[in-house]
Amino acid sequence: MKSKSLVSIDDLNTDEILGILDLAEEFEKKPVQNLLEGKIIATLFFEPSTRTRLSFESAISRLGGKIVGFADSSSSSVSKGETLHDTIRMVSNYSDLIVMRHPIEGSARFASEISSVPVINAGDGANQHPTQTLLDLYSIRKTQGTLDNLNIFMVGDLKYGRTVHSLMMAMSRWNTTFNFISPEELRMPDEFKLYLENLGLKYYEHTDFTDIISKADIIYMTRVQKERFSDPIEYEKVKNIYVLRNSMLSNTKPNMRILHPLPRVNEINPDVDSNPKAYYFEQALNGVFTRQAILCKFLNIK
Amino acid sequence: MKEPKQLSVSAIENGTVIDHIPAKNLFKVIQILGLDHIDTQITFGTNLESKKLGKKAIIKISDKYFEDEDINRIALVAPDAKLNIIKDYEVIEKKIVEVPDTIVGIAKCMNPKCITNFEKVTTRFKVVSKKNVALKCHYCEKITSQENLQIV
Numbered sequence: 054m055k056s057k058s059l060v061s062i063d064d065l066n067t068d069e070i071l072g073i074l075d076l077a078e079e080f081e082k083k084p085v086q087n088l089l090e091g092k093i094i095a096t097l098f099f100e101p102s103t104r105t106r107l108s109f110e111s112a113i114s115r116l117g118g119k120i121v122g123f124a125d126s127s128s129s130s131v132s133k134g135e136t137l138h139d140t141i142r143m144v145s146n147y148s149d150l151i152v153m154r155h156p157i158e159g160s161a162r163f164a165s166e167i168s169s170v171p172v173i174n175a176g177d178g179a180n181q182h183p184t185q186t187l188l189d190l191y192s193i194r195k196t197q198g199t200l201d202n203l204n205i206f207m208v209g210d211l212k213y214g215r216t217v218h219s220l221m222m223a224m225s226r227w228n229t230t231f232n233f234i235s236p237e238e239l240r241m242p243d244e245f246k247l248y249l250e251n252l253g254l255k256y257y258e259h260t261d262f263t264d265i266i267s268k269a270d271i272i273y274m275t276r277v278q279k280e281r282f283s284d285p286i287e288y289e290k291v292k293n294i295y296v297l298r299n300s301m302l303s304n305t306k307p308n309m310r311i312l313h314p315l316p317r318v319n320e321i322n323p324d325v326d327s328n329p330k331a332y333y334f335e336q337a338l339n340g341v342f343t344r345q346a347i348l349c350k351f352l353n354i355k
Numbered sequence: 356m357k358e359p360k361q362l363s364v365s366a367i368e369n370g371t372v373i374d375h376i377p378a379k380n381l382f383k384v385i386q387i388l389g390l391d392h393i394d395t396q397i398t399f400g401t402n403l404e405s406k407k408l409g410k411k412a413i414i415k416i417s418d419k420y421f422e423d424e425d426i427n428r429i430a431l432v433a434p435d436a437k438l439n440i441i442k443d444y445e446v447i448e449k450k451i452v453e454v455p456d457t458i459v460g461i462a463k464c465m466n467p468k469c470i471t472n473f474e475k476v477t478t479r480f481k482v483v484s485k486k487n488v489a490l491k492c493h494y495c496e497k498i499t500s501q502e503n504l505q506i507v
Contacts, residue, residue, distance in 0.1 A: 061496070136474055159470035159494025178468055180495055244498075 054350055058165035058172040062183040062223050069350075070223070074191050076346035076355055077339070080115075084342065088354050089118030095148035096122035097140070098175075099131060099155040104315060104337065105175050105184075109152050112344035121148060138167055145169045150352055153177075171351040179215050185314060186219040188343040192336045193224075193271055196310040200227040204268055208234045209275035209295050209320060211241040216314045217275055221245060231256040232265065236291040238282060261294055267304045272297070274313040274333075276320050299324040312336050370395070370417040372439040373429075378402050380432040381412035383506050387428050387461060388421070395419055407435065423450070428461055430454040431488060431504060454485040462490055463505040469495035478507065 056064045065073070080086070094113045098106050106124060113120055121144075123129040130140065137160055144151055145168040153164055154175040161174035161181065176182040194200050205224060207217045211233050221231065222245070231249065233241045233256060240258065249256050259265065266272070277295050282288040296319060297311065310332040313321060317333070325331050349355040376384050378401050385391055385399075396417040405411035420440065429436060430452045440448040458480040464471045471478045471494055480490035480499070488501045 137470070138474060156468075157470045157473055158466060158468045158497070159464075159492065162494045163470045163474070163476055178495075 054353075057351075058161075058168070058174075059183055059347060059351060060161045060165050060172070060174045060177075061181045062186045062219050064183070067226050070187070070190065070226075073187055073343065073346045073350055074194055076349060077187075077191050077342040078195075080342040080345040081339075084115050084345070086115070087117040088349055089113060089116035089352070092118045092150070092352065093148045094118050094120055094122075094348065095144045095151045096120055096175075097129075097144060097151060097153045097155075098122070098124050099126040099129075099137075099153070099160075101125045102154050102176060105154060105340075108337070108340040109175065109184075109344050112341050112348060115341070116345055116348065118348075122152075137164065141167045141172075150348065173347060173351060179213065181219065182215055183219065184340070184344055184347055185216050186223050187347065188336065188340040189216070189220050189273075189312060189314075190223060191339050191343045192310075192312055192332060195339065196332060197270055197308060200224070202228050202230075203270045204230045204232065206232045206234060206262065206266070206269040206272045207241075207275070208262060208272060208297070209277045210239045210281060211235040211275075212239040213281060214275045217241075217273065218245060220273065222248070225249060225252055225254055229254065232259065232262070232269070233257070234259045234262040234295070236260065236277065236287070236295070238287060239277065263301060266301060267306065269305060269309050272309065272311045274311060274317070274320050276318055296320055296322060297325055298322045299328055302328055302330055305330065366444050367396075367398075367415050367417050367441055368444055370415065370419050370441050371421060372441060373414045373416075373433075374411070374437045374439065375405070375408060375435045376412040376414065376429075376433045377408050377435075378410035378412045381414070383432045384412075384414065384429050384436075387432065387506065388425065390414070390416065393419065424455075426450070427453055427455045428458075431458065431462060432506065434488070454482055454488060456482055458482060458490060461506060462499065463507045464492045464495060464497065465499040465503040465505070466492065466495050466497040469497065471495075 096109055110120055141164045150171045151168055152173045152175050156178050158178035158180040161177040165172040174181055174183055197203055211217055274297055279288050309330055311330055313333040315333060315337055381401050390397055399414040401412040402410045436452045438450040439446045460477045464478055470476055479493040483489045483491045490499045
């Protein structure tokens with residue numbers, strides 16, 4: 054690994070990303086391996102995130118590592134007023150690697166500069182969440198057999214959605230065509246579209262996707278949150294457009310799969326769950342294999 | 356008739372003259388260069404007529420010379436500034452400022468949720484646009500544009 058820590062997906066070059074995905078594949082075949090025996094991993098969750106924390110702790114446990122840490126900051130010295138700087142200095146003395154989730158943007162980069170051990174960013178506010186992006190890439194490659202030349206539909210909140218921004222930036226390495234489907238108020242920000250234009254990649258914007266859904270290889274759903282709208286009437290108008298129902302899937306490609314970072318609220322109707330094209334729960338399982346691979350790579354074990 | 360009194364703000368024997376500073380940013384330039392902490396004689400004029408800037412300011416610092424690295428720090432607030440290096444009342448060199456590729460510890464990140472606005476962290480930016488200055492925060496990765504620029 055070129056950089057010591059994993060703060061942003063851009064910290065990895067393409068070979069490093071593929072190396073992580075290949076190793077995750079090995080863990081999928083053989084999830085229990087004693088590679089982290091004698092290693093202590095700190096999981097510092099300054100804000101609660103049950104899914105991400107359990108996924109990491111499951112990955113660590115399957116590799117035989119020990120866990121120290123906390124699940125939210127009220128049970129740590131932060132509640133006594135300790136700075137992040139001091140917490141990281143202390144914890145890096147006690148552990149071989151730090152997994153950190155923090156509500157403040159840029160906290161992970163800052164922690165990586167203070168820490169003497171690698172820091173894996175498990176989400177820093179609205180900024181970066183690179184392990185989510187890696188598990189999304191793993192899920193896409195596994196279901197499509199490739200990352201090259203795919204048509205990816207991103208649906209819902211494309212303005213504030215951190216996961217769609219990171220995934221879009223990462224997928225732009227593999228000649229992806231993008232379809233962005235969102236309400237006017239939550240469109241993909243210009244800076245990301247400019248990024249794609251500079252790379253010469255194709256993207257299309259829509260406010261509805263029922264007519265074009267047959268072209269998709271991947272549909273990446275996100276939640277449209279009421280609180281993002283300045284006008285509640287606007288929300289009422291659009292809230293049902295961005296809900297995926299089983300009846301919409303009849304003309305989709307056989308290889309098409311539906312992804313969602315979870316938790317979902319109502320944007321995927323439960324009648325989709327039994328469709329073989331629904332992949333979001335498997336996607337969450339892939340998170341464990343991907344995180345096993347990330348831990349081993351950044352500890353220079355594999 | 357009484358002769359009008361003249362102030363001795365004209366030429367300096369040795370030192371640096373910084374001209375074409377936007378008048379509203381004079382005190383920011385003073386702050387960035389630490390001129391409020393030096394011992395030598397300094398004179399400055401502000402709200403002077405300027406065709407290019409409307410109102411400009413000028414600073415004359417005796418017996419003081421700056422490294423390029425230091426002087427480029429004022430590029431954010433005085434991008435058109437010109438320097439005259441004076442020895443024995445003669446201009447021996449003229450310099451212009453250049454916006455550097457990285458800005459360390461001068462600007463404030465405009466993102467209220469950025470770690471640099473919560474803890475004692477020296478700010479650091481990558482300059483993503485030099486013409487209309489745009490700074491990308493090394494920490495939160497958000498862009499601070501010229502009109503939102505604040506000097507720390």
